Amino acid sequence: DSGVTQTPKHLITATGQRVTLRCSPRSGDLSVYWYQQSLDQGLQFLIQYYNGEERAKGNILERFSAQQFPDLHSELNLSSLELGDSALYFCASSVGGGRVDTQYFGPGTRLTVL
C-alpha cells in the first residue's frame, strides 16, 4: 500500500458525460501527479500540482482539468467523454515536486466510457 488513495476504483459512464476522479496523497506529500494508462498510448503524464499550484503539464486534453485543494487532495475532471478516454487513471504523490522525488502511485481509477 503506497498510502495514496484514489476513488472511485471503477467508473462506467456514457459518451458526452462528465466525471470527477479524486486522489488523496500520502501524508506529508505536497505534490500530486495525474497519469493516464491506455493500451494505445501507454503511461502518459497529464499534469502536476505542487501545494495547490499547477507545476507541469503534459498532453492533457482541453476537455480535462484538474485542481489541488488546500487540504492537498486533488481532483481530475473529465468532460465530454469519448470512447477513447477509457483508460486507467493514476494519481501519484511525492514529498517535493522536483525530478529527484520518487512518485508513489495510487491504485488507479478504471474509467470505461460506453
Next chain:
Amino acid sequence: AQKVTQAQTEISVVEKEDVTLDCVYETRDTTYYLFWYKQPPSGELVFLIRRNSFDEQNEISGRYSWNFQKSTSSFNFTITASQVVDSAVYFCALSEASLAGTASKLTFGTGTRLQVTL
C-alpha cells in the same frame, strides 16, 4: 525530448530462472533520475528503485539487481531465481530533467510483461 525504450514486450521464464529486463533511455541532460516500477495483475504501480545519473554503482536488493551503464544509456533490471509472484509488467521511467524546482514528470517505457511459470 526524453525517451525510454523497453524493447522486450513479453518474456516467459520458468520459475528459478534468472531474467534480465532491458531499458535504454535518451536524454540531453547531464543530471537525471531513472526509476523502475512494477505493475502486478492487480493493476497498481509499485515503486522498485530510483537511480541518479551520477551514481553508476550497481544495486542489489534481495533477488533484484540493477545495472546502470551511462556509456550505453542503459538501466537494466535482473531478477535472480524468479518466482511466480514476480509475474507482472515492469516499467522503466526517466524523470524529466528540463523542469526546474518543484516541477517534474516521468517518461515511461512501454513496459515488459514478465510471465513466470512453474
